Amino acid sequence: xxxxxxPLHTHSYxxxxxxxxxxxxxxxxxxxxxxLPPQEVGQQAPxxxxxxxxxxxxxxxxxxxxQWIDFGGSNEMSFQLKKGSFRFDQDKGGVFVxxxxxxxxxxxxxxxxxxxxxxxxxxxxxxxxxxVMTDVQGAALNQFDFLFDAGNIASSIAQTICAVAFKKAAxxxxxxxxxxxxxxxxxxxx
Numbered sequence: 132x133x134x135x136x137x138p139l140h141t142h143s144y145x146x147x148x149x150x151x152x153x154x155x156x157x158x159x160x161x162x163x164x165x166x167l168p169p170q171e172v173g174q175q176a177p178x179x180x181x182x183x184x185x186x187x188x189x190x191x192x193x194x195x196x197x198q199w200i201d202f203g204g205s206n207e208m209s210f211q212l213k214k215g216s217f218r219f220d221q222d223k224g225g226v227f228v229x230x231x232x233x234x235x236x237x238x239x240x241x242x243x244x245x246x247x248x249x250x251x252x253x254x255x256x257x258x259x260x261x262x263v264m265t266d267v268q269g270a271a272l273n274q275f276d277f278l279f280d281a282g283n284i285a286s287s288i289a290q291t292i293c294a295v296a297f298k299k300a301a302x303x304x305x306x307x308x309x310x311x312x313x314x315x316x317x318x319x320x321x
Contacts, residue, residue, distance in 0.1 A: 199212065200214060202284050202287050207238055209236040210284055212232070228263075247264070249262075249263050250296075255296050260276075
């Protein structure tokens with residue numbers, strides 16, 4: 132389902148050309164090869180004291196607009212979800228998924244890449260699975276394993292999408308009790 136990125140090629144990514152080193156960095160950040168401290172939903176990423184420019188760059192000013200949830204990243208990249216962009220949908224195989232719009236801010240060159248993230252409804256219930264990253268037309272770019280509370284960016288994004296999915300599913304169930312929607316089971320901890 133996901134595209135495998137070769138370190139020898141340049142790939143189209145988010146509407147602009149990206150080199151494989153950037154894609155490798157994204158993969159390392161998302162799956163936790165680079166660990167970041169956990170953050171509360173909506174909490175801004177801590178600012179580094181090493182910054183020499185006290186004025187934020189134009190791309191950094193967008194972060195503070197209140198329209199995006201920041202999941203952190205590195206000094207070069209930041210991963211965000213757009214507030215209010217959640218929806219239920221189906222993937223190409225007809226599987227129900229929870230989708231949210233996102234973006235990747237590349238502070239090294241000021242590029243902003245628009246993307247989507249999705250998780251299947253069953254993986255939300257299972258609290259583990261694959262977070263799929265697509266372009267805005269739905270073409271798969273990559274996928275990342277996640278596990279709730281794992282502490283990496285992919286897991287935090289997936290857990291946030293699933294939390295919204297559970298909330299929306301409960302609202303739909305309350306409004307229309309005959310409609311079947313996936314709900315989180317109350318199972319004992321292992």
